[in-house]
Amino acid sequence: MHSITVTVNGQAYTKEVEARLLLVHFIRDVLALTGTHIGCDTSNCGACTILINGRSVKSCTQFAVQADGKEITTVEGMAGEALHPIQEGFKEEHGLQCGFCTPGMIMRASDLLSKNPNPSEEEIRWAISGNLCRCTGYNNIVKAIKYAASKMTEEVVES
C-alpha cells in the first residue's frame, strides 16, 4: 500500500492505496465522486476524463499513485455558486441525452477552452475526438462548447 495526497476539487485527501489502483477507481470508489464515469477499458471513450493540474487526462489510464501531489478537478468541481459556462452550454444547447459521456466531454472542453478560448467547429471536433458520444451525434456538443466559449470570452471582457 502507498500513501498518497491528492487535492480533488480543492479538498486535500490523504489515502492508502494499492499500487495498481486506477485513478478512476480512486475517484469513484475511494472518494465517492461518481460523476466521473467508465465507458471502456482501452482509453478510447473518454467518459473518465478529468483535469490533472488543469490538463485533461483519461483517469482510467493512470494509477492513483501517479496523482500523488497533484491537483485534480472532476465534473463535481466545475460549478461554483452558478453552473460553469460549459455546463450551462450543455444544458442550453441540448448537448447531452443519456448524460453518461457528458462529464468527460465537459472536462475535455474545459481543457480546450483554457488553451484556445475561441475554437472553430473543426478545432472543437478534433479536440473532443477522444470522447465518444452515442446519443447526440455531436452536433449539439459542438454548439454547447461554442456557447461556453462565447460566454467565457464575454466574462473575461467584463472583468
Place this chain on the structure above:
Amino acid sequence: MSENYIKTPKEICGLGHRMKRKEDARFIQGKGRYIDDIVLPGTLYMDIVRSPYAYAKILSINSEKALAIPGVLAVITGKDLEAYNLHWMPTLMSDTQMVLPTDTVMYQAQEVAAVIATDKYIAADAVLAVDVEYEPMKPVIDPHKALDADAPVLRSDKEGKTDNHIWHWEAGDRTATDTAFANAEVVVKEQIYTPRIHVVSIETCGCVADFDKVEGKLTLYMTTQAPHAIRTVLALVAGHVGLSEEKIRVISPDIGGGFGGKVPVYPGYVIATAASVLIGKPVKWIEDRMENLQADSFARDYHMTCELAATKEGKIQALRIKTLADHGYTDAAANPSKFPAGMFSICTGSYDYDTAFTEMDAVYTNKPPGGVAYRCSFRVTEAVHAIERMVDRLAQEIGKDPAQLRFENFINKDQFPYQSALGWEYDSGDYHQALEKAMEIISYDELRKEQAEKRANGELMGIGISSFTEIVGAGPSKHFDILGIKMFDSAEIRVHPTGKAIARFGTKSQGQGHETTYAQIIAQELGIPAEHIQVEEGDTDTAPYGLGTYASRSTPTAGAAAVIAARKLRDKAKKIAAHLLEVSEEDLEWEPGKFSVKGAPDKAKTIQEIVFAAYTNHPQGMEAGFEAVHYYDPPNLTFPFGSYICVVDIDKGTGQVKVRRFIAVDDCGTIINPMVVEGQIHGGLTQGLAPALYEELIYDEDGNILNGSLMDYLVPTAVESPSWETAHTVTPSPHHPIGAKGVGESPTVGAPPAIANAVVDALSHLGVTHIDIPITATKVWEILREKGVAE
C-alpha cells in the same frame, strides 16, 4: 385530433415548446445515478470467466486456486446452477439460453463461471486463477454453411434437433410475386448484407442484486429498458426457488444509453441475482467494454437476396427478398413474440405496388446470441436498407434519376390509410413533400450539375437519397406481445393539492428526455406547467405496468396513455369547476390551465384552484383526490417517415468517403419538443453513419472476434460525424391522441442507405452497382484499384 392543438404559453410549456430538459441539472453536475454509482453496504463484486473458444467441451473447472485468494467467497459454475435448475433460461423469442454452461461453450467470450469477491480487483484476480480445461471443436461460423449436411448440430441439447435451422418465416404472396417477376420488363437483383454490429451504449450493462433474506425480497438495480417485463420474467423463471413477484423490485436507474442492447436478460444479471439470493448480500456486476462488445447482443446480421421487378419506364411492380439470418447459438432477439423477423415486412417501403413476397430462414452459428435493435424498431433497418438500395439499383439500371423514380412510385398522400402489399396499414404520410423539401434545402439540381462537372474532371462525388417509411409504436394487443404480455403501456398522474404533479410510466428513458417531454404532454392537456410535473420511471414498486422503452414506442404508447389519463382528469376538473362556479358543465369552456364560463371569461377557475378543491371542497358524491391512470392499447402502429439526401466526396488516393452534407427531413407527426426531436435525429444519424461506413463485428473462421474492443471497433467520433442538417414536415398520426408518431430510430433506419446510395452513385459510372456496408476506405480503395482509377 392533433395538428391544431392550442399552443400553450411558455409558462405552461406544452406541445411544441423547446423546453430545456429537466433531467440535465443532475447529468451536467455529475449527479446522475447510473448502475455503477449504486453502492450498498456490504456489496460483493462479481466477475466472469469467459471462454477463449467459440465451440468447445468443458472438461473440467478447477476453482481451488481462485478460492484460495483472500476475499474470494465463491466460484459459481453451471453445475452449481443446475442444482437449482437455473443453468438455462428462456430467451424473449422462446428459445433457450445458457446462464452458465454445464458441458459445452457455444461462442467466444461466453460466460463459463462467475467469481464473487469482496473487491473488484480481487474478483479480477480470481477470474485469472480459475482453471478451465477445454476440448475445442470445429465451430460453425459461416451461416451459409450452417445448414450443410456435414455441419455439426450445435443445439444437440434440444431433443430431436437434427440441423441448425431455427425457423422459417414468410410474408406476402409467393405465386403472384413469382408471376410478376416472370412477366416483368426489368428485374434487378443484388445480394445485400447488413453486417453484425453492436450498440455500444457508452455505459455498459450491469446490476446490483440485493436479496434481503429476512424479508425474502429481492431488489434488483439493473440496466434495463423494460423493468416490469424483467420482474415478471424473473418471477416466472425463478418462482421455484422462492422469488415471488410481489417480492421482486426491479429498479432501472439512470441509463447511459440503451439502443436495444439493454432489453435482453444477460446471464450476468441472472448469476448475480442467484449469488445474492444464495449469499444474502448485495452482489454487483458491471461488465467491462470488451465483455460488452464480445458477449452482449449483436444487431442485424441479415444476408438478403433482393429483387425488384418493374416496367422499363420504372414503375415498380413487385419485390422479392430471401434472407438468411445469423442468430448465433440461440435466438435471443428482442422482437414481439409473433414476429420472429420483427417488422421486416415493412420492406415494401414508401412505394405503391401490389405484390411482394419475403421469406427468411434463421440459423444457429457459434457466435453470441442477439438480434436486438441497435436503435431500430425490430429489423426495420435491414428492410429499409434493402428497399432503398434496390430502388437506386433500379434507377441505375434504367438510367433514371433516383429522385424522379421515387416520385413516380411513392404512395400518394390521398392513398392513406394505405394497405401495404405485406399487410400493414400505414396511418398517414406525405412522401412527396418530404423529398421535395430535402431536395430544395440541399439544392439537388445544382448538386447534379456539380457532380457532372466533377465527373468530367475525374473527381468522385456522389448524391444518395433515402425515402424511408418506419413502423413503430408496438403495439396493438391483438398482435403484439412479449412472452405473452401484451404491448400496451401506461401512465399514472397524481396531482397534489397545491397543483403540482407526479407522473409515473411503464417506460424507461435512456436519454430520450422523458422527464421533459412527458411533462410537456401533461402540461398541454391539463395546463399545469411542465416545470411542476415530476416524471418518474423505472421502479416497478411504484410505476404502473408497462413494457418499456425500445422500438420508438414510448411516445406512441405511454405518451398516448399520458394524454388519456390527463383527459380523464380534465373531465373530473370540469365537474369540479362546474360545482365551484355553480354552473352546468355545458356552460364551461377550456383553455389550457382553466375552465371559464362561456360568455363570462372573468368567471373562471384555474386548474390549481380546481385541484385544491378536489382535496378540500369536492362535490358530494364525487371521489376525492386528483389521480388517474391509463393503460393504452394502441389501435395501430405509427409510420414515421422521411427523406434524406447525402452528398459524399471520395478520395481517390485513400478510398476514404467524406460526407460533405447530409439533410434529414423527418416527419414524426406532431412534435412534442422540437429541440429534443432534433437531438434524437442528430444522434440517430450518427448511429446510421456508423454501420454505413465503419462498424462491423468481424469473426475469423475459428470464431475468434477480430475487433472486440473499442481500439478496433470504430465508433464514429466528432471528426467522422458530419454537421447534420435537419428539417421536418408534420403529418399527424390519425389514431394517436395527439398525432405523435415517435422518432428516435427513424434516422438510424434512414441514414445507412442514403450514405450507401451516395457512394454507389459516385462510382456508378465505373459500373459499380452495390457495395455492402460498412463501406470502409479499404473496400472503396480496392474498387478504385480494380477499376483503374485509384491514385
